[in-house]
Amino acid sequence: MIQIESDMLSTQYTMEYLESLGLIKMDFLGLRNLTIIDEVVQAIQKEKGQLINILKIPLDDEKTLSLVRAVDTVGIFQLESEGMKNLLRQMKTSRFEDIVATIALFRPGPMENIPEYIQAKEHPNEIRYIVPELKPIVESTFGILIYQEQIMQVAQKMAGFSLAKADLLRKAMSKKNASELTKLEQAFIQGCINNKYSEEVAKEVYNLIFKFANYGFNKSHSVAYAMISYQMAYLKANYSNFFFVALLNSVIGSEAKTFEYLQEARNHNVEVLAPSVNSSKDKYYLEQNAIRFPLQIIKGIGSVLSREILSEQSKGLFKDYYDFIVRMNTHRISKSNYESLIDAGALDEFKLSRNTMKASLQDAL
Numbered sequence: 540m541i542q543i544e545s546d547m548l549s550t551q552y553t554m555e556y557l558e559s560l561g562l563i564k565m566d567f568l569g570l571r572n573l574t575i576i577d578e579v580v581q582a583i584q585k586e587k588g589q590l591i592n593i594l595k596i597p598l599d600d601e602k603t604l605s606l607v608r609a610v611d612t613v614g615i616f617q618l619e620s621e622g623m624k625n626l627l628r629q630m631k632t633s634r635f636e637d638i639v640a641t642i643a644l645f646r647p648g649p650m651e652n653i654p655e656y657i658q659a660k661e662h663p664n665e666i667r668y669i670v671p672e673l674k675p676i677v678e679s680t681f682g683i684l685i686y687q688e689q690i691m692q693v694a695q696k697m698a699g700f701s702l703a704k705a706d707l708l709r710k711a712m713s714k715k716n717a718s719e720l721t722k723l724e725q726a727f728i729q730g731c732i733n734n735k736y737s738e739e740v741a742k743e744v745y746n747l748i749f750k751f752a753n754y755g756f757n758k759s760h761s762v763a764y765a766m767i768s769y770q771m772a773y774l775k776a777n778y779s780n781f782f783f784v785a786l787l788n789s790v791i792g793s794e795a796k797t798f799e800y801l802q803e804a805r806n807h808n809v810e811v812l813a814p815s816v817n818s819s820k821d822k823y824y825l826e827q828n829a830i831r832f833p834l835q836i837i838k839g840i841g842s843v844l845s846r847e848i849l850s851e852q853s854k855g856l857f858k859d860y861y862d863f864i865v866r867m868n869t870h871r872i873s874k875s876n877y878e879s880l881i882d883a884g885a886l887d888e889f890k891l892s893r894n895t896m897k898a899s900l901q902d903a904l
Contacts, residue, residue: 570616570767571789572616572767572771573767574785574789575771575782575785575786575789576593576767576770576771576774576785578784578785578788579774579778579781579782579784579785580593580774582781582784582785582825583778583781586781586825593770596770596773598634598635598769599634599635600773600776600777602773602776602777603769603772603773603776603777604632604633604634604635605776606772606775606776607627607632607638607772608627608631608632608633610624610627610628611775612624612627612772613799613800613803614771614775614782614783614786614800614803615768615771615772615775616764616767616768616771617642617764617765617767617768618638618641618768618772622645623641623645626641626644626645626653627641629653629657630657630660631660635765635769636679638765638768638769639758639761639762639765640656640680640685640761641765642761642764642765642768643685643686643756643758643761644656644685646754646756648754649685649754649756651754652683652685652751652754655683656680656681656683656685659681659682659683660681663681666681666682667682668682669740669743669744669747670697670736670740670744672696672697673693673744676689676692676693676696677689683751684747684748684750684751684755685751685755685756685758686755686756686757686758686761687709687713687755687756687757687758688757688758688759689755689758690705690708690709690712690748690751690755691705691706691708691709692705693744693748694708694727694730694748697727697730697731697734697736697741697744698726698727698728698729698730698731698734698741699730699733699734700726700727700730704723704726707719707723708723708727708748709755711723712748712749712755713755720749724745727741727745728741728742728745731744775807779804779807779809780804780809780825780828780829780830781825783800783803783804783807783809783830784823784824784825784830786800787800787801787804787823787830788822788823791822791823791833791835791836797836804830809829809830810828810829810830811829811830811832812826812829812830812831812832813832813883813884813885813887814831814832814833814834814836814837814880814883814884814885815831815832815884815885815887815888816834816848816852816857816863816880816885816886816888817852817856817857817888818831818888819831819832819833819834819849819885820833820834820849821833821834821835821842821845821846821849832883833845834848834849834880834885837879837880837883837885838879838883839875839876839879840876840879840880840883844870844871844872844876847867847870847871847872848867848870851866851867851870857889859889860886860889860891860896860903861903863886863889864877864900864903864904868904874900874901874904877900877904878897878900881893881896881897881900
């Protein structure tokens with residue numbers, strides 16, 4: 540127990556005791572992808588005057604679904620790993636629900652169901668439902684139980700379980716609680732019999748949900764993740780230049796990711812402009828629909844020196860090569876820093892060759 544203020548006491552429990560105390564456990568995830576989405580939406584509004592409500596974008600946008608179907612998912616939350624790309628190629632995404640299912644299936648346990656799911660998706664006429672009542676519950680996932688919510692629905696529909704009791708069944712299965720499972724199995728079978736199902740059918744359905752329960756994923760979790768994936772894919776498909784600016788800004792400091800995303804931007808015909816001591820800022824930004832490099836991305840420059848150059852730039856543009864040398868000499872900048880700027884093309888606008896600038900650098904200093 541900790542005393543926060545004179546009149547307030549605080550205590551802590553590990554998560555396994557919270558539920559028995561009647562408390563709700565919540566996980567809060569900090570995702571840089573949400574920042575990327577927000578930055579893209581704000582940039583579009585600022586530059587184009589177009590207000591996008593990202594929570595109301597159409598979930599059947601063909602450009603977005605085509606992008607995912609083509610596995611053009613570099614930079615897209617949850618969908619850019621090689622393993623996920625391989626699964627997307629098999630899924631042949633045609634609707635938002637396919638992205639939800641992909642995220643739920645791409646985990647060590649559920650992966651075992653991928654061949655069965657793909658087969659059922661390609662041949663929906665061959666799907667067999669043990670009882671007709673199962674069809675509305677699992678039709679969207681082609682007859683296969685993927686989500687924990689489906690398990691609860693089956694128990695509620697066939698055995699007459701309350702949702703609270705159905706949740707107990709889900710938990711007992713996922714945790715393999717033998718004593719609880721025995722009690723709930725008997726209750727499930729009896730509930731099915733009470734609802735006019737045969738004992739044989741009740742046992743078959745119970746075995747079916749037992750098979751999948753250990754791998755079941757929260758649909759609510761999967762939908763939330765898929766929504767972020769879809770929103771990013773939507774922005775990449777429809778506003779690629781704005782998307783890549785925010786994406787690149789999110790990985791400043793990572794050389795590998797910067798290289799990958801710059802190459803991806805070029806693959807999408809987005810022009811990338813070299814850094815410039817007169818035009819660059821502290822981050823990537825759009826300059827006439829092209830992406831302008833920031834100065835701090837130049838090897839050997841970094842954020843501190845970049846800010847000093849931008850500070851001097853704010854007093855007035857640099858007129859020529861010598862004006863830049865004279866003005867920056869009052870700051871902490873070394874000869875090797877100048878050479879890094881020259882090699883990166885940040886002084887090309889002064890219309891001198893890089894070799895000429897480097898050769899005359901000592902005289903200029």
